Structures are given as structure tokens and as C-alpha cells.
Amino acid sequence: MRRLLEISIMLWLASLLCSCASVSVVDTWRNPELHPQRLQKILVVSISSKESTRRVYEDMLASEFSRKGVEAVPGYTVIPGAALADWGVLERAVRRAQAQAILTVQTVKVEKQTTVQSDMGPYPGYWYPQAFPGWDFPGYYRSMALYGPTYITTYDVATMQVNLFDAGSDKLIWAATLESTDPSKVTTVGQDLASEVVKKLTKEGLI
Numbered sequence: 001m002r003r004l005l006e007i008s009i010m011l012w013l014a015s016l017l018c019s020c021a022s023v024s025v026v027d028t029w030r031n032p033e034l035h036p037q038r039l040q041k042i043l044v045v046s047i048s049s050k051e052s053t054r055r056v057y058e059d060m061l062a063s064e065f066s067r068k069g070v071e072a073v074p075g076y077t078v079i080p081g082a083a084l085a086d087w088g089v090l091e092r093a094v095r096r097a098q099a100q101a102i103l104t105v106q107t108v109k110v111e112k113q114t115t116v117q118s119d120m121g122p123y124p125g126y127w128y129p130q131a132f133p134g135w136d137f138p139g140y141y142r143s144m145a146l147y148g149p150t151y152i153t154t155y156d157v158a159t160m161q162v163n164l165f166d167a168g169s170d171k172l173i174w175a176a177t178l179e180s181t182d183p184s185k186v187t188t189v190g191q192d193l194a195s196e197v198v199k200k201l202t203k204e205g206l207i
Contacts, residue, residue: 021192021195021196022180022181022182022185022188022189022192023160023178023179023180023189023192023193023195023196024178024179024181024196025176025177025178025196025200026159026176026177026178026179027176027177028174028175028176028177028200029174029175029176030173030174030204031171031172031173031174033171034166034169034171034173036100036101036166036173036206038205038206038207039070039100039101039201039206039207040069040070040071040100041070041071041072041073041097041098041099041100041101042065042070042071042072042073042099042100042101042102042103042164042207043072043073043075043078043093043094043097043099043101043102043103043167044057044058044061044062044065044072044073044074044075044102044103044105045058045075045079045084045090045102045103045104045105046058046061046075046104046105046106047084047104047105047106048106048107051076051081052186053186054075054076054081054084055074055076056186056187056190057105057186057190057193057194058074058075058076058105059074059190060187060190060191060193060194061074061103061105061190061193061194061197061198062074063194064194064195064197064198065194065198065207067198068198068202068207070207072103073097073099075093078093078096078097079093094167099167100166100167100168101164101165101166101167101173102164102165102167103162103163103164103165103197104161104162104163104165105160105161105162105193106160106161107158107159107160107180107183108159108160108161109158109159110156110157110158110159110183111156111157111159112154112155112156112157113154113155113156113157114152114153114154115152115153115155116151116152155181155182156181156182156183156184157179157180157181157183158179158180158183158189159177159178159179160177160178160179160180160193161175161176161177161178162175162176162177162178162193162197163175164201164206173206174200174201174204174206176196176197176200178193178196178197180192180193
């Protein structure tokens with residue numbers, strides 16, 4: 001009965017972990033010197049060498065902004081991928097879009113992390129009969145049934161930087177650092193990223 005209860009608890013915890021968002025906010029910053037009016041039009045630019053990733057992030061953010069009544073222009077619609085690093089092209093795109101601000105998104109690093117998890121605890125490292133010559137089957141079973149294999153999981157963690165610049169002064173209005181625990185799932189990460197960013201900007205009164 002105890003073992004069934006332990007398994008049930010572990011499965012419940014696993015389901016909670018699986019249901020968590022793939023993106024979390026690590027830190028945010030707000031420029032205390034700038035107090036812009038609520039933004040009505042934003043140019044969204046995902047700085048990525050992968051065109052498909054760029055489009056997903058920009059579209060997801062634009063869609064989330066529209067739910068808040070903010071017009072957001074995906075950067076790829078006015079800045080071709082080959083010209084992403086060209087400042088002159090970006091500057092003309094901002095004027096053409098008549099944007100009040102530019103929101104940039106960039107993955108700045110991806111690191112591998114490892115977790116070690118055991119069923120109930122690490123195996124003690126000794127074996128019958130050397131350690132306990134008096135062990136019988138019931139004694140062995142009651143002791144060793146508590147131990148299970150050790151599971152080692154390696155996964156990628158991406159650190160993402162989001163910056164909001166004022167189009168008039170070019171100054172940084174707001175910035176956030178976020179982490180993604182599953183960067184390979186671009187659509188899921190894009191949705192969660194957009195949700196977190198728009199939520200924070202709403203709380204700051206910027207949109």
C-alpha cells in the first residue's frame with residue numbers, strides 16, 4: 001500500500017512538471033527615466049539566424065499583443081532575413097511601420113543541464129551476504145524494495161533576452177531575461193514567451 005502511494009505521488013508530481021510553462025521569467029528591468037504613453041503599435045523583431053524560428057516568435061508575439069488591442073508588426077514582413085543585420089533596413093522598417101517601439105527577442109545561450117533522480121534513494125553500495133550475513137529473504141526484501149534505479153536526465157536550457165526600445169529616442173524602455181527548458185519546441189516556447197512578455201508589459205502599464 002505504501003509503495004502504491006509513493007508511486008501515485010511521483011506520478012502526480014511528474015504531471016505537474018509536464019503541465020508547467022516551458023518559459024519562465026528570470027528577471028526584468030524598467031528604465032526609471034522613461035515614462036512613455038501606452039504603446040499602440042510595436043515592431044517585433046526576433047534576432048535569429050533560423051528564419052522559421054524567427055517567424056514563429058514574431059507571429060506569436062504579434063498575436064498575443066493583438067489580444068490586448070496593440071497592433072504589432074512581425075519583423076519578417078518588413079525586414080527580409082538576409083537584411084536582418086543591416087541597421088539601415090531596420091531603421092527604414094521602423095519608419096515605414098510607424099511603430100512607437102521595437103521589441104527584440106534573442107536567444108543568447110543554450111546550456112545543457114543534468115538532473116539525477118532515484119526512485120526512493122541511492123543504492124547503499126553493499127550487497128548480501130558480505131554486509132549482512134544474517135539476512136534472510138524477508139529482511140532482504142523489506143530493505144532493498146525501497147531502492148530503485150537512478151535516473152539521469154540531460155536537457156537544454158536556453159536563456160532568452162527580450163528588449164523594448166523607444167522608437168523616438170532609441171533608448172531602452174524595458175528588458176527581461178527568460179529561460180526555456182525545451183527550446184527545441186519552437187511553437188510551444190513561442191506561445192509561452194509571448195504570454196509572459198505581454199503579461200509583464202501589461203503589468204508595467206506599457207500596453
